Amino acid sequence: MDLSILFVQIITGLAYGMLLFMIAAGLTIIFGLLSVVNLAHGALFMIGGYFTFTFINQHLNFWLALLISVILLAILGMLIERFLLNRMYGKELEQVLLTFGLIFIFTDLVKWIWGSSPKSISIPPLLDASLTIGVVTFPVYRLFVVVVGCAVALLLWYIESRTRIGAIVRAGVDDRHMLSSLGINFKLVFAGVFAFGAGMAGLSGGLGAPILGLYSGMDNDVLILSLVIVVIGGLKTWKGAFIGAILVGMVDTLGQVWFPSFSMVLIFALMVFILLIKPSGLFGKGVDA
């Protein structure tokens, strides 16, 4: 195989991985603090994409449309947390039922509002270019997704380790009872974190739409992969999601090149393998703590 082709495949894998990272990060941040597996996360991702699509059709430019949908998704997340989820803390099965039920509601709403025909968003003009590397051409937009993914990771790292909010969240992950006895308004923190996670889903939905398109059922496709990533990377840690997403993106892409018929199996094989050596996932902390 030509070296330039290998290089392009690696970038492709990275870009896909970064997109998955942004989705999975929201999922794992919410799980980390709230201990809620938000199964509706894929649906939020989908809604983020459809919102962006709608605003672009209202002749807003891509960036503004993306920003508005991230904000709307954060508000939607806040509402879900305040009015639904807050009744279910500590009840895992009820949470699963609730968020699973939300999937149905959201997918049917999407079909009702936007119809079942697939939609697409064109790449913003600024990034609608291609780079030529050796014999192959590569769309700049994907490089941009890699850059955004890395920026999000940096931002998360900064917030977590350098800000007061980060400290509060870290404390909450370790011991939420202590958090509230320190006089911190945990309701606000929970709502805020859920909103942040939902906003991340919106961001990845908007950014992913030009690559993946918009269709009913896309929520499921990404939900499965993000769950795999969360399990591989380790629950409760976005760093795990980062590494997990890159791994899954790479395995998926390079798997398609070398073992075209097995690429989906490879991802699950990877998951099984990692769970066998490290049952808590790559970055997971003490399983039975």
Place this chain on the structure above:
Amino acid sequence: MQRGKLPIVKKNLNKLVLLLTALMFILTACSQKSSNSSNTTESTNTTESTAQAAGDSEPLKIGVILSFTGTFAPLSESIKNGLELYFEQNNWVIGNRKVEIKYEDDEANPQTALRKYRQLVDSEKVDILVGPISSSVINALRDPIEKDKIVLIDANAAANDVSWGKKSDYIYRVSFSNWQNGSAGAAYYAKNVGKTAFVIGPDYPAGHEVADAFIAAFEQAGGKVVKSVFPKLGTNDFATYLTEVASAKPDLVFAFATGTDGIRFVQQYKEFGLQGKIPLTGPLELGDELITGPAGDAAEGILANAIWVPAIDNDANKKFIDAYKAKYNKAPNVFSVDGYDSAQLIHQAIEKSGSKKSEDLIKVLKGITFESPRGTITIDAKTNNPIQNFYIVKNVKKDGILQEILDTVPNVTMPEQAPAK
């Protein structure tokens, strides 16, 4: 805010990991059927028929099984629109009978389809069936249909075997077969576009059938297939395959890509700088509104072998397009034509036989001819598959993407038996 409301969290992560893993597999297994809503609507008649005594004024009950959830939802919606447009134009009556439609959603799952089929046949007691989208569904329904002796008008499922090994006197296809769709354009592409081809098709039965038919016809026309790849159905990212295309440098690419996969494929073909560099050709899906509409400019320049495009010049087509646009406020696609023709075929068969009994219907359905927006269509009595023209079309940009007809491949007829391999 009460203190007592503080969430109590069990730290039993093991259980959760287990739960997650189990969920993942369930989700993977049923990712085709993202929701379970059954899409049952009844079309109510506008005119109450008063005469109930005579046998030929009993209402006609049509059971429609399509895949309203999942990847095939847009196709199903289009077929439904086409069906309803036709019956609405005929005031929901055939002769003295009023027409009722019962819809069921099979979620593209043969098991679900069988359940819905039993519901339609046993409880609803429908007289005739229209459907399905998926070839695996028609394979599952074929034997019960033979046993129950109920006529199925196949509005989309393209599996070749429905016309060959699994042919049934009760199943008539109005749409097209994979063999037709794969082979019809191959000779034109070999003669006018280039001699080496790179073939891409989704990794499921239809993908392989279309690709096989294309490869056989293309090589017979003196072409050579340099490579064929089969990405999984529902591939998000075709980057790896497109990179392979770029390095293989074929004269043309023949891609079978449907639904959302098709839109992504066409767009990514452009993003990876292949549009305009290596000609993209494909079966009818690549020259149809369902893909070219959302894909926009990226679809420009694609060649496809279509059975229907708006540019086909006949009265039936003009009327169909105008009526469709007036009713639904959007452009029709080839699947709406298939729905429309299914309704038309039922109408003709009932009128001609003067009965709604399966045994009478199948006598007139064999070899029946009707005026479709596609042109005149004859159902081949040997294969129960339509004999129809294919049009070599090119997507051009004019106020959106439209298809320009370059050539006509007349009367594409399925062979009576599977070609020897």
